[in-house]
Amino acid sequence: MPHFRQNRLCLREYFNMFNEEENRDTFDIQISVSDPEKVGDGMNAYMVYKVLTKTSLSIFSRDEVCVKRRFSDFLGLHSKLASKYMHMGYIVPPAPEKSIVGMTKVKVGKEDLSSVEFVEKRRSALERYLLRTVKHPALLKDPDVLQFLESSELPRAVSTQALSGAGILRMVNKAADAVNKMTIKMNESDAWFEEKQQQFENLDVQLRKLHASVESLVCHRKELSVNTASFAKSAAMLGNSEDHTALSRALSQLAEVEEKIDQLHQDQACADFYLISELLGDYVRLITAVKGVFDQRMKTWAKCQDAQVMLQRKREAEAKLQHANKPDKLQQAKDEIREWEGKVQQGERDFEQISKNIRREVGRFEKDRVKDFRVVIIKYLESLVHTQQQMIKYWEAFLPEAKAIA
Amino acid sequence: MTSISEDSDKEKVHSVSVDLNNDASLVIDIPDALCERDKVKFTVHTKTTLSSFQKPEYSVQRQHEDFIWLHDTIVETEEYAGLIIPPAPPKPDFEGPREKMHKLGEGESSMTKEEYAKMKQELEKTVQVHEVFLQRLSSHPMFRKDRNFQIFLEYDQDLTVRRKNAKEMFGGFFKNMVKSADEVLISGVKEVDEFFEQEKNFLLDYSSKIKDATAKAEKMTRSHKNVADDYNHISGALNNTAADNNTAFKKHLEKCAEVFEKLRVSISKVEDRMASDQELKLTELLRYYTRDIQAAKDLLYRRARALADYENSNKALDKARLKGKDVAQAEENQKQCLQKFDKLSESGKKELTSFKARRVVAFRKNLIEMTELEIKHAKNSVSLLQGSIEILKSN
Numbered sequence: 017m018p019h020f021r022q023n024r025l026c027l028r029e030y031f032n033m034f035n036e037e038e039n040r041d042t043f044d045i046q047i048s049v050s051d052p053e054k055v056g057d058g059m060n061a062y063m064v065y066k067v068l069t070k071t072s073l074s075i076f077s078r079d080e081v082c083v084k085r086r087f088s089d090f091l092g093l094h095s096k097l098a099s100k101y102m103h104m105g106y107i108v109p110p111a112p113e114k115s116i117v118g119m120t121k122v123k124v125g126k127e128d129l130s131s132v133e134f135v136e137k138r139r140s141a142l143e144r145y146l147l148r149t150v151k152h153p154a155l156l157k158d159p160d161v162l163q164f165l166e167s168s169e170l171p172r173a174v175s176t177q178a179l180s181g182a183g184i185l186r187m188v189n190k191a192a193d194a195v196n197k198m199t200i201k202m203n204e205s206d207a208w209f210e211e212k213q214q215q216f217e218n219l220d221v222q223l224r225k226l227h228a229s230v231e232s233l234v235c236h237r238k239e240l241s242v243n244t245a246s247f248a249k250s251a252a253m254l255g256n257s258e259d260h261t262a263l264s265r266a267l268s269q270l271a272e273v274e275e276k277i278d279q280l281h282q283d284q285a286c287a288d289f290y291l292i293s294e295l296l297g298d299y300v301r302l303i304t305a306v307k308g309v310f311d312q313r314m315k316t317w318a319k320c321q322d323a324q325v326m327l328q329r330k331r332e333a334e335a336k337l338q339h340a341n342k343p344d345k346l347q348q349a350k351d352e353i354r355e356w357e358g359k360v361q362q363g364e365r366d367f368e369q370i371s372k373n374i375r376r377e378v379g380r381f382e383k384d385r386v387k388d389f390r391v392v393i394i395k396y397l398e399s400l401v402h403t404q405q406q407m408i409k410y411w412e413a414f415l416p417e418a419k420a421i422a
Numbered sequence: 423m424t425s426i427s428e429d430s431d432k433e434k435v436h437s438v439s440v441d442l443n444n445d446a447s448l449v450i451d452i453p454d455a456l457c458e459r460d461k462v463k464f465t466v467h468t469k470t471t472l473s474s475f476q477k478p479e480y481s482v483q484r485q486h487e488d489f490i491w492l493h494d495t496i497v498e499t500e501e502y503a504g505l506i507i508p509p510a511p512p513k514p515d516f517e518g519p520r521e522k523m524h525k526l527g528e529g530e531s532s533m534t535k536e537e538y539a540k541m542k543q544e545l546e547k548t549v550q551v552h553e554v555f556l557q558r559l560s561s562h563p564m565f566r567k568d569r570n571f572q573i574f575l576e577y578d579q580d581l582t583v584r585r586k587n588a589k590e591m592f593g594g595f596f597k598n599m600v601k602s603a604d605e606v607l608i609s610g611v612k613e614v615d616e617f618f619e620q621e622k623n624f625l626l627d628y629s630s631k632i633k634d635a636t637a638k639a640e641k642m643t644r645s646h647k648n649v650a651d652d653y654n655h656i657s658g659a660l661n662n663t664a665a666d667n668n669t670a671f672k673k674h675l676e677k678c679a680e681v682f683e684k685l686r687v688s689i690s691k692v693e694d695r696m697a698s699d700q701e702l703k704l705t706e707l708l709r710y711y712t713r714d715i716q717a718a719k720d721l722l723y724r725r726a727r728a729l730a731d732y733e734n735s736n737k738a739l740d741k742a743r744l745k746g747k748d749v750a751q752a753e754e755n756q757k758q759c760l761q762k763f764d765k766l767s768e769s770g771k772k773e774l775t776s777f778k779a780r781r782v783v784a785f786r787k788n789l790i791e792m793t794e795l796e797i798k799h800a801k802n803s804v805s806l807l808q809g810s811i812e813i814l815k816s817n
Contacts, residue, residue, distance in 0.1 A: 226659040233652035240645035247638040250631070257631040259624050260782050266789060394814050400689065401807045404800045411800070415793045421786040 045071040045150055047165070049143035052135050054122070055086075061123040062086050065139060067146070069165045075157060081166045087114075089170055090142055096160045097149070103316070105309045105373035107381055108155070109148035110301040112141035140290060144298060151384070206371070212378055213310050220303045227296040234289045241281035248274035262421045269417040273410050280403050287399040295392050299385070306381060313370050320363030327356040447471045448560045450575070452553040455545055462486060462514045462545070464552055468575045474567070480576055486513055488574065489552055491585040492559075495570045502565070503724045503762075504769030506777055508558035509713035514548040516541065536654065543698050547706060554710070615767065621774050622722055629715045636708040643705050646697035653690035657682055681810050688806030696799045703792035711781060718777055725766045732759040 051066040068082045094111035101108050118134040146165075150156045164170065248271045255267030334349040447470060454465040468480040493510040496502055556575075559565040574581070613619040660682045735756040742752035 222659065222662055225662075226656065229652060229655040229659055233649065233656060236645060236648040236652055240642065240649055243638065243642040243645045247635070247642045250635040250638040254628075254631045254635045257624075257628045259620075259628075260778065263782050263785055266785070270789065390814055394811055397685075397807050397811050397814075401804055401811070404804045404807070408797055408800045408804070411793050411796045415790065415797070418786065418789040418793055421782060421789070 044073055045069065045156075047143065047146045047150065049139055049146065052139055059120075059123055062088075063122065063135060063138075065142060067165065073156075075162065077166060083165065083168055083170075085164070085170065087112075087138070087142070088172070089164065090145065092170075092172075093149075093160060093164045094145075097155060097158065100158070100160075101154065102305075102308060103312050103370075105312060105370040105377060106152070106154060107302070107305050107309055107377045109145060109152070110305050111145055112138060137294070140294065141298075144294075148298075148302075152380075208375070209310070209313070209371070213307075216303055216306055216310070220300070220307070223296055223300050223303065227293065227300055230288065230293045230296055234285055234293055237281055237285040237288055241278050241285060244274055244278040244281060248272070248278060260421075266417050266421050269414055273414045276410050277407065280406055284399065284403050287396060291392050291396045291399070295388070299388075302381075306378070309370075309374055309377065313367070313374055316363070316367050316370050320360065320367050323356060323359040323363045327353065327360050330356050445561060448566055450553070450556045450560050452549050452556075455549050457516065457541065457545055460516070462516075462548060464549065466556065466575065474572065475576060477576075480578075482575065482578055484574070484581070486511070486548075486552070487585060488581045489555060491581065492570055492574050493555070496559075496565065496568060499568075503728075504721070504766040504773070505562070505564060506714070506717050506721050506773045508555055508562075508565075509710070509717045511548070511551040511555045512709075512713075514544070516544055536651075539694075547702065550702075550706070551710070617771055617774075618722070618725070618767070625715060625719050625722065629712070629719060632708060632712050632715055636705065636712050639705040639708050643697055643701040646700065647694065650690050650693035650697055653693055654686065657686035657690055660685075677813065681813050684806065684810050684813075688803055688810065692799050692803040692806070696796060699795040699799070700792060703788045703795065707784065707788045711784070714777070714781070718774060721766075721770055721773060725763070725770050728759070728763040728766050732756070732763045735759040 046069070048068045049065050050068065053064045053066075054061055055064050056062060064084050064086050066082060067085050068080070069076070070080050072079055091111050091114075094108070098108045115134070115138075118131070118138070121128075121131040122135060149161060150165075155161055251267055251274060252271035255264050255271060258264040258267055330349065330353045334346065334353055337346045337349050340346075449469045451467050452464050453467050456463045456465075462485065464484050464486075466480075466482050466484050468475075468482075470478060489511055493507070497507050559568070559571055565571060573584070577584075613622065735752070735758075739749070739752040739756045742749045
């Protein structure tokens with residue numbers, strides 16, 4: 017089974033630097049998710065994570081808070097934020113995916129490498145989720161977010177089925193379906209929205225392709241590591257069998273170099289995964305959220321249209337009643353007209369508001385995306401540089417050994 | 423049609439063996455090879471000062487099967503029983519690229535750059551291994567005088583007819599013997615000679631170890647190439663992502679596209695070179711010596727058979743003496759068997775000693791070259807990566 021060395025230091029390093037970038041931007045809040053702890057036994061067991069917030073922002077009651085949260089708490093937070101803000105056109109960062117398989121292994125108590133990996137992957141994902149959430153200026157001030165970060169006791173989120181990442185996705189898809197079923201196609205007066213939607217469609221496709229390629233890379237790099245280790249052993253055996261002393265020594269040294277290189281491959285695979293692959297996965301989910309807000313806008317427009325249709329009907333009804341000599345019904349009709357005029361106005365205001373919000377959100381999203389990618393790519397390239405420099409060291413140490421074969 | 427006559431960026435190094443073209447009286451090389459459909463045509467170029475050749479310089483076209491024919495005739499020549507026969511070059515393996523060529527018909531322009539590069543690499547490998555085979559023969563005092571070898575180098579027509587005739591004549595009797603009998607026979611020999619006892623033990627153990635190392639090296643190289651391929655796809659995909667986004671950050675993204683193109687070179691191409699250099703120097707070395715060790719074992723096998731024959735002839739002589747019949751014939755037979763055995767032992771000793779020396783030198787050369795190349799590529803990669811980081815940071 018491919019081994020995937022847990023290098024907490026390597027991950028911490030990378031993500032602390034990620035955090036620092038944020039600080040340089042006068043964004044004065046640091047969040048870390050750490051110390052996963054298993055609580056309970058068997059199928060009722062769950063993992064609890066330590067969430068540490070360090071900040072000088074005044075909306076927080078203390079400058080350093082540490083709380084314990086479980087996965088469903090995160091999902092609960094996300095579902096609250098989604099229900100509050102998505103319909104206003106805010107891009108709410110999606111929560112990490114649920115995983116029945118992964119969690120079952122952990123619950124059952126398998127202390128093997130794959131469950132350790134799983135927990136680490138989840139811990140990292142939760143951390144990124146919180147960082148993205150607080151980066152959003154409106155969400156940062158949200159009382160649910162503050163409660164999540166500060167409050168020592170949190171009411172347990174119920175029915176997390178609907179609240180999972182997949183659940184939200186279903187919600188978004190339902191909205192999309194509703195949009196598709198609309199008989200009146202939206203008359204897009206604003207070319208910006210049409211253009212942007214197309215761009216996000218394209219981006220979605222490209223990111224998924226990229227993600228698939230990177231997953232392939234991670235897989236192959238792990239294979240390379242296994243095969244290198246295997247070759248190292250074989251080379252050592254060959255060295256033992258070799259009867260020429262100097263050559264035998266050199267082959268043993270070669271085996272040692274290859275073992276060290278195997279370690280490098282493992283560390284690099286780690287970086288491949290946590291820096292690039294997970295980031296891409298995050299963005300694929302984020303794009304879904306972005307597409308979701310566009311659909312919300314369509315829904316809002318549809319509602320506005322429906323209200324206008326209703327108003328028209330009410331006016332027609334009132335006109336008919338003018339000649340019917342039913343003063344009570346006429347009054348009712350006039351009242352209803354006023355009601356629906358109000359609704360139309362509200363609808364138009366909502367539509368304007370959501371359009372404005374989306375423009376702002378998309379601008380912010382794009383700026384962040386560019387920055388995120390740039391930061392991560394730089395980190396990744398630096399990891400590659402480090403790997404290559406180590407390779408140079410190992411091979412340069414081996415060279416005199418090879419030359420010593422006489 | 424793919425040709426390798428231009429080798430601009432790689433020194434032509436005779437990887438698995440020391441420079442076998444030392445003796446100017448017979449110099450052989452394969453300067454060119456054409457890959458047509460599923461056949462490879464090698465251009466064998468000979469320069470000689472030997473009087474046994476009709477001309478001082480030749481250039482002939484040979485196919486892989488011609489090399490095999492030559493190898494087989496040498497194996498089946500009784501005279502060479504006491505020598506290590508240079509292993510036959512393996513069949514050129516163009517499975518992937520070949521299928522593609524069949525589908526597309528002619529023209530490398532319809533192959534992607536990567537497929538073409540892979541094909542070129544395979545071609546270089548196969549040329550190398552065919553060339554070394556010939557050079558082993560030319561640098562050996564006995565093989566270089568072989569009549570069929572000379573025909574191979576000189577005859578300006580197709581060797582196909584000759585090959586067919588040879589098959590009928592020899593019937594491959596050595597080849598038909600069950601190879602598994604080798605090991606049993608060799609290890610069963612009651613060895614009085616200390617040298618051969620040691621050699622036998624060494625070769626039996628070493629041959630399984632080197633076979634294993636070769637297999638593991640092949641797997642490692644393949645994984646390495648997969649990683650290089652992935653990087654290629656990734657940088658292509660990154661390019662698409664950067665190019666296709668018409669936002670206010672267009673200028674920034676254009677710069678990114680420039681960086682990503684540079685990255686494609688620094689990461690994927692370098693990884694690919696590292697993988698193929700490792701293959702050429704390490705994997706090919708191990709592959710070659712696996713075959714060569716087998717050739718050495720074959721020699722031991724032939725000697726063991728000769729010993730068995732001698733022991734049998736002794737028994738036959740004793741029997742004849744007892745019966746008082748055909749004694750002279752039995753004595754003659756015994757004398758011949760002993761002669762043959764002694765000859766094989768004497769020449770075998772020389773061959774195995776020089777084989778060890780050759781092996782050590784080849785390993786040394788290849789390990790050094792591989793290490794130097796890995797260092798070179800890694801340094802190159804570092805400077806390219808650092809350049810890209812600079813550009814990205816300066817934004």
